[in-house]
Amino acid sequence: MILSVKAGKTGSAHIRDLKGVLDREKAAIGVLISMQEPPGPMKTEAVTAGFYESALWGKKYPKVQLFTVAELLAGKKIEMPPIRQVGATFKKAPKVTKQQVEQQELDV
Numbered sequence: 001m002i003l004s005v006k007a008g009k010t011g012s013a014h015i016r017d018l019k020g021v022l023d024r025e026k027a028a029i030g031v032l033i034s035m036q037e038p039p040g041p042m043k044t045e046a047v048t049a050g051f052y053e054s055a056l057w058g059k060k061y062p063k064v065q066l067f068t069v070a071e072l073l074a075g076k077k078i079e080m081p082p083i084r085q086v087g088a089t090f091k092k093a094p095k096v097t098k099q100q101v102e103q104q105e106l107d108v
Helices: 012-025 040-047 069-073 083-089 098-107
Strands: 002-006 030-034 051-054 059-062 064-068
Touching: 002 012, 012 030, 012 040, 012 064, 030 069, 040 064, 064 069
Parallel strands: 002 030, 030 064
Antiparallel strands: 051 059
């Protein structure tokens, strides 16, 4: 999942940028969070991204979702597979051992 947070004026270009990042990073879902309600053209652009379908859960989720800060503070939730599926759906960061960290510190 890719989160994009915008504080100023938002528009359809922000959705197109987010869709490009989703494609580049091979992410399943993108969420744009802004201070103000997105205008109609922005909502239309988000819908054109289509859906991510969870094979494990057999459910579709909007590929690009729009939220305001107020909606999130009011409890509105991002539509996504349950957290327990994250390992099966989303990329995980590589694990780093203590030895690797110590070696990196020595290299500096």
